[in-house]
Amino acid sequence: MSSVPASAFLALALILFCIxxxxxxxKRNTVIVLISIELMLNAVNINLVTFSKYGMAPSITGQIFxxxxxxxxxxxxxxxxxxxxxxYRARKTVNIDEMDTLKN
Amino acid sequence: xTFSGEFLAFMGIALVAIIGGVLLLxxxxxxxxxxxxxxxxxxxxxxxxxxxxxxxxxxQILIYSGAITIIMLFGIMLTKHNxxxxxxxxKWRKILVFLGVLGFAxxxxxxxxxxxxxQVPTTLHENNTMQIxxxxxxxxxxxxxxxxxxxxxxxxxxxxxxxxxxKEADDQ
Numbered sequence: 001m002s003s004v005p006a007s008a009f010l011a012l013a014l015i016l017f018c019i020x021x022x023x024x025x026x027k028r029n030t031v032i033v034l035i036s037i038e039l040m041l042n043a044v045n046i047n048l049v050t051f052s053k054y055g056m057a058p059s060i061t062g063q064i065f066x067x068x069x070x071x072x073x074x075x076x077x078x079x080x081x082x083x084x085x086x087x088y089r090a091r092k093t094v095n096i097d098e099m100d101t102l103k104n
Numbered sequence: 105x106t107f108s109g110e111f112l113a114f115m116g117i118a119l120v121a122i123i124g125g126v127l128l129l130x131x132x133x134x135x136x137x138x139x140x141x142x143x144x145x146x147x148x149x150x151x152x153x154x155x156x157x158x159x160x161x162x163x164q165i166l167i168y169s170g171a172i173t174i175i176m177l178f179g180i181m182l183t184k185h186n187x188x189x190x191x192x193x194x195k196w197r198k199i200l201v202f203l204g205v206l207g208f209a210x211x212x213x214x215x216x217x218x219x220x221x222x223q224v225p226t227t228l229h230e231n232n233t234m235q236i237x238x239x240x241x242x243x244x245x246x247x248x249x250x251x252x253x254x255x256x257x258x259x260x261x262x263x264x265x266x267x268x269x270x271k272e273a274d275d276q
Contacts, residue, residue, distance in 0.1 A: 003108045004154065006223075010216040012118045012151070016144070018209045019125035025201045029134050031179045035141060038172060039125065042148055045164075049157045058226040060235045063157045064244055067236070070160075070167055071251050075258035077172050081179045082262035088183040 006054040009046060017043035028095045030087075034080050041073045114154055121147035138176050145169045156229035159236050 020039035027033055045066045052062025088094055124144030128137050145168040152161035228235070240248055 003110050004114045006221050007216050007219040008114060008118075009151070009155070010219065011213065012121065014209060014212050014216065015122055016125055016148075018205050019122075019129060021208070022201060022205045023129055025205075026198050029180075031176055031183070032128075032134060032137055034179075035138060035172075035176050036128070038168070039128070039141065039144065042145070042164075042168065045160075046148060046151060049152055049155045049160060052157070053155050053226060053228060054221050054223055056222050056224060058224065058228060060228065060239050063160050063228075063232075063236060064239055066157070066160050067163060067240075068247060068251060070163060071255065074167055074172060075255055077175060078262045079258050079265070081175060082265035084179060085182055085266045094183045 006050055009050040013043040013046040013050070016040075016046070028097060030084050030094050030096050030099075031081075033096060034077065034084070037080075038073060038077060041069060045069055110154065113150075117147045117150040117154070120144075121151070134180050135177065138173060138180065142169050142173055145173070156226065157232065158229070159233045 017040050020036045020043060023036035024033050024040070027036065048062045048066045048069065050062075052058060052060065052066075084094065087099065091099065093099070121144045124140050124142070124147065127140035128144070131137050131140060146165065149161040149164040149169070152158070152164060
């Protein structure tokens with residue numbers, strides 16, 4: 001039995017998610033946008049692990065789902081960074097508001 | 105809510121995590137932002153230990169504080185930027201995004217405020233890694249194998265995307 005209520009973990013995950021969302025929507029550097037997305041994924045993982053311990057039927061499934069989410073997030077970071085580098089080769093910029101080729 | 109050792113540990117970890125996140129938003133140099141986020145990742149690993157998920161905590165430190173942070177630092181250094189993160193984003197846009205995120209936070213907080221879920225004693229902390237291994241290789245064997253395919257595809261795809269030197273040499 002834990003003395004920390006589940007809502008405390010959920011509230012912390014919510015705060016981290018909001019920080020990641022704000023960073024992803026306002027930062028200009030694409031690397032920072034990518035890493036903000038990683039922060040949002042981490043907040044979701046906290047929720048998964050929290051519900052694997054709390055509730056009527058706690059089981060290991062939540063932790064395993066968190067592991068799958070971590071591996072998918074790692075693959076996403078690698079591919080995102082590769083796209084970023086090839087985009088940098090083509091456009092010579094990493095600022096997200098200068099990548100507006102579709103606008104014209 | 106008593107002030108037990110577990111609660112104090114949770115408060116300290118939550119403080120470190122939130123400070124790391126706020127520093128990410130407020131620092132000016134890009135490298136400093138990434139390094140401040142390491143604090144958040146390590147704090148989240150501590151949170152997993154509190155939630156009796158020791159294996160996930162170890163994976164979190166290995167993958168996030170180790171691999172992803174280093175790969176992001178490589179990305180910053182390979183794309184030579186002017187290092188300073190000049191705030192050219194419009195002020196109105198920032199305010200609007202802040203209000204939107206605040207509204208989202210309030211809406212979700214209404215849902216989890218006083219969220220009283222029942223708690224039953226668990227055995228998750230006993231032989232945590234063995235339990236994960238047993239479940240992973242029996243019940244979740246097909247998603248596990250599919251993950252290996254996904255990682256292979258990501259590896260090959262990112263190498264093909266990032267290497268493109270022959271074309272560049274042709275252009276010059």
